[in-house]
Amino acid sequence: MKTISALMAAAVIASVSVNAQAAIDLRVKGTIVPASCVPFLEGGGVVDYGNIAAEDLNQTSYTVLEKKELVFNINCRSHTKVGLKAQDGKGFSQVAGILAATIGADYTDNYNYGLGATADGENIGGYAVNLKPGSFYASGTPVKVITSLDKGTSWIETATGAVGQNDNLGSWSRTVGLIVPVSFITLSGVMEVQAVINKASELTINNDVPLDGLATFELSYL
Numbered sequence: 001m002k003t004i005s006a007l008m009a010a011a012v013i014a015s016v017s018v019n020a021q022a023a024i025d026l027r028v029k030g031t032i033v034p035a036s037c038v039p040f041l042e043g044g045g046v047v048d049y050g051n052i053a054a055e056d057l058n059q060t061s062y063t064v065l066e067k068k069e070l071v072f073n074i075n076c077r078s079h080t081k082v083g084l085k086a087q088d089g090k091g092f093s094q095v096a097g098i099l100a101a102t103i104g105a106d107y108t109d110n111y112n113y114g115l116g117a118t119a120d121g122e123n124i125g126g127y128a129v130n131l132k133p134g135s136f137y138a139s140g141t142p143v144k145v146i147t148s149l150d151k152g153t154s155w156i157e158t159a160t161g162a163v164g165q166n167d168n169l170g171s172w173s174r175t176v177g178l179i180v181p182v183s184f185i186t187l188s189g190v191m192e193v194q195a196v197i198n199k200a201s202e203l204t205i206n207n208d209v210p211l212d213g214l215a216t217f218e219l220s221y222l
Contacts, residue, residue, distance in 0.1 A: 037076035037219055045070070047193045049211060057200040062125070064102050065195045069132070072191040074219070079139075079183040081222040083152055083169035086129065089214035090114035091165075093123045095198050102196050103128055110164045115195060116212025120204045127195040127213055131161040131170055136189030138182055143172040146179055152222055155179045161192075169220060181222050 047068045057063045074082065088094070093114035099107035107128055115124040131145045145161040148154060148169040155171065157179060163170045171181040195211065203209065 037074050037080055037082055037221075039217065039219055040071075040073040040075070041191065042071035047195075047213075049195060052197070052211075054200065054205045057197055057203075059200045061199060062098055062102050063197040063200075065197065067192050067194045070191045070193070072131070072189055074184075074187040076185050079185055081171070081181040081183045083148065083171045083181065083220040083222050084131070084163060085169055085218045085220050086113075086163050086165050087216045087218070088113045088165055089216060090116050090212060093117045093212075095123045095126050098126045098196050098198065099128050103194060104160070106160060107162060110166060110168065111162045113165075113213055113215050115197075116210070118204055118209050119207070122203050123198060124203065124209060124211060125195060125197040127193055129163045129215060130192040130194075131163060132190040132192050133159065133161045136172055136187065138172055138184035138187045140186075142175055143182055143184075143187075144175050146171050146173045146181070152181075152220070155181070163217075171222070 047070065049065055049068070052065070076082075091114055093116050094109060094112055095114070096109055096112075099109075099112045111128055112126045113129065114126055117123050133145050136143050136145060145158055146155045147158045147162075147164070148171070149156070149164075149167060151167050152169050152171075155173065157173075158170075161170070172184075172187065173179050174182050195213070
């Protein structure tokens with residue numbers, strides 16, 4: 001009897017041991033992603049000033065070129081609030097103070113994008129980028145251009161629509177009420193570019209000197 005009881009106890013222990021090991025895990029995975037938006041710039045985002053005659057450049061002061069306009073759109077899958085962030089790919093060629101001296105005092109170097117350098121390393125000039133006030137519609141409704149100087153913590157109206165760098169964000173708000181970004185599915189308007197050429201006396205123009213500006217615009221989901 002002791003032998004049988006011992007065998008039964010061993011069987012129970014073995015059964016418990018097997019049951020304890022018979023386990024399987026269930027993991028639940030996935031990623032919640034923001035509503036995606038796609039920006040669009042007319043003409044592939046190329047602003048072409050064509051040929052600029054060297055003799056038309058001012059020798060002792062900066063030469064302001066005409067404004068160029070591009071259609072700018074953003075299309076989202078659902079209602080989304082976004083900001084526009086800019087980075088200057090040619091920041092090394094910035095001519096300090098060139099925009100403030102020509103376009104307006106509000107255009108500090110935070111709004112100044114470089115135009116590249118000559119073969120001799122001379123900085124060619126700079127340009128401003130504006131979201132043209134009064135041209136924007138969000139889902140068919142007029143909106144005003146606003147800007148943030150602190151990565152979206154606070155917002156102010158902007159008379160020029162200038163797109164700055166570093167901590168700056170551009171966005172759009174309703175024409176009345178609080179100055180806060182508005183959500184939209186479609187947004188359309190005009191992006192303005194105005195270039196300014198350095199003093200001709202500062203440039204060596206023995207051969208063709210191409211303007212070589214490059215700015216990258218990134219959507220920031222708010």
